[in-house]
Amino acid sequence: xxxxxxxxxxxxxxxxxxxxxxxxxxxxxxxxxxxxxxxxxxxxxxxxxxxxxxxxxxxxxxxxxxxxxxxxxxxxxxxxxxxxxxxxxxxxxxxxxxxxxxxxxxxxxxxxxxxxxxxxxxxxxxxxxxxxxxxxxxxxxxxxxxxxxxxxxxxxxxxxxxxxxxxxxxxxxxxxxxxxxxxxxxxxxxxxxxxxxxxxxxxxxxxxxxxxxxxxxxxxxxxxxxxxxxxxxxxxxxxxxxxxxxxxxxxxxxxxxxxxxxxxxxxxxxxxxxxxxx
Amino acid sequence: xxxxxxxxxxxxxxxxxxxxxxxxxxxxxxxxxxxxxxxxxxxxxxxxxxxxxxxxxxxxxxxxxxxxxxxxxxxxxxxxxxxxxxxxxxxxxxxxxxxxxxxxxxxxxxxxxxxxxxxxxxxxxxxxx
Numbered sequence: 001x002x003x004x005x006x007x008x009x010x011x012x013x014x015x016x017x018x019x020x021x022x023x024x025x026x027x028x029x030x031x032x033x034x035x036x037x038x039x040x041x042x043x044x045x046x047x048x049x050x051x052x053x054x055x056x057x058x059x060x061x062x063x064x065x066x067x068x069x070x071x072x073x074x075x076x077x078x079x080x081x082x083x084x085x086x087x088x089x090x091x092x093x094x095x096x097x098x099x100x101x102x103x104x105x106x107x108x109x110x111x112x113x114x115x116x117x118x119x120x121x122x123x124x125x126x127x128x129x130x131x132x133x134x135x136x137x138x139x140x141x142x143x144x145x146x147x148x149x150x151x152x153x154x155x156x157x158x159x160x161x162x163x164x165x166x167x168x169x170x171x172x173x174x175x176x177x178x179x180x181x182x183x184x185x186x187x188x189x190x191x192x193x194x195x196x197x198x199x200x201x202x203x204x205x206x207x208x209x210x211x212x213x214x215x216x217x218x219x220x221x222x223x224x225x226x227x228x229x230x231x232x233x234x235x236x237x238x239x240x241x242x243x244x245x246x247x248x249x250x251x252x253x254x255x256x257x258x259x260x261x262x263x264x265x266x267x268x269x270x271x272x273x274x275x276x277x278x
Numbered sequence: 279x280x281x282x283x284x285x286x287x288x289x290x291x292x293x294x295x296x297x298x299x300x301x302x303x304x305x306x307x308x309x310x311x312x313x314x315x316x317x318x319x320x321x322x323x324x325x326x327x328x329x330x331x332x333x334x335x336x337x338x339x340x341x342x343x344x345x346x347x348x349x350x351x352x353x354x355x356x357x358x359x360x361x362x363x364x365x366x367x368x369x370x371x372x373x374x375x376x377x378x379x380x381x382x383x384x385x386x387x388x389x390x391x392x393x394x395x396x397x398x399x400x401x402x403x404x405x406x407x
Binding site: 036041053060075085089207212 | 293
């Protein structure tokens with residue numbers, strides 16, 4: 001395959017991933033590494049590097065929109081980013097020490113879990129109205145505009161949230177994913193932050209987390225320009241189109257199809273990783 | 279007559295600036311990457327592409343001075359890598375801007391937190407070779 005053909009095909013694949021990711025809200029980054037390693041036979045280290053780069057691109061682009069809406073909480077984001085970036089460093093550190101097959105298996109497991117998460121109906125946690133002393137000291141509580149007026153919320157279980165965020169960061173640094181789902185889980189379920197604030201703040205944080213491990217990947221030589229270029233441009237193009245057509249698209253069955261795709265990719269990654277093909 | 283002092287910086291203002299910064303950073307980086315892509319494909323388009331074997335990038339594409347050198351020598355891959363550097367720098371700039379915002383609000387605790395994040399990011403970019 002020539003560079004032209006490779007670049008074009010990777011661009012198309014990445015655009016589809018970006019499109020599906022932004023339409024379903026499930027994160028296109030998670031299918032990039034399987035796409036590159038399973039179909040294009042790219043070494044997983046290059047793939048993770050390229051995926052990490054595209055995660056920064058899409059999250060920064062999306063975050064720009066969310067920040068302006070006044071939904072994300074900068075303080076919660078900044079405080080938890082200490083945990084995620086430390087986790088990202090740890091994840092990048094692990095990536096050099098763990099075998100490529102193991103990385104594939106871990107990613108496969110994350111994919112299966114993502115598919116499971118999107119299949120079950122989310123239990124919406126009721127926001128507690130009692131302020132938590134630690135959260136209040138750290139000034140994490142906030143408010144956001146709703147159609148019914150300004151709604152206040154109080155944050156709980158800060159240490160648990162911090163710990164989960166470290167894990168999210170480590171997964172991001174090891175696998176080249178955004179870990180948005182883990183971040184939202186930590187904020188929404190553990191810390192009792194309203195869902196809309198959790199998702200927008202998570203988007204806000206993903207880029208910073210990915211940048212923390214990207215620097216290390218760059219200096220290790222895992223980020224290849226010839227590969228990262230079509231991936232980044234493709235995912236950006238795809239997610240841009242996705243946000244444009246989001247209003248008209250039928251997302252329910254798309255999410256189902258995407259979940260099945262993720263499930264199959266996850267299984268394949270685990271198999272290939274275990275069989276030494278990655 | 280009472281003079282009402284309006285706050286120069288509010289959370290919303292900082293957030294607006296951050297939003298613009300992020301968007302600008304991504305666009306600028308995408309533009310540089312695209313230019314690099316054109317040069318790279320024009321020169322190497324017909325060569326075989328093989329990413330099966332991992333041998334790591336040449337040193338010049340791994341360090342910031344190296345990337346700058348390659349980019350200004352009009353090497354396609356160097357220009358792309360420069361664009362990627364700009365992209366990685368965008369969240370870093372965002373954290374730096376947050377520090378200024380928190381400082382203007384006299385929020386010492388969060389200047390501290392944001393500084394910690396910035397140090398971690400800078401370590402990743404400069405300290406880890």
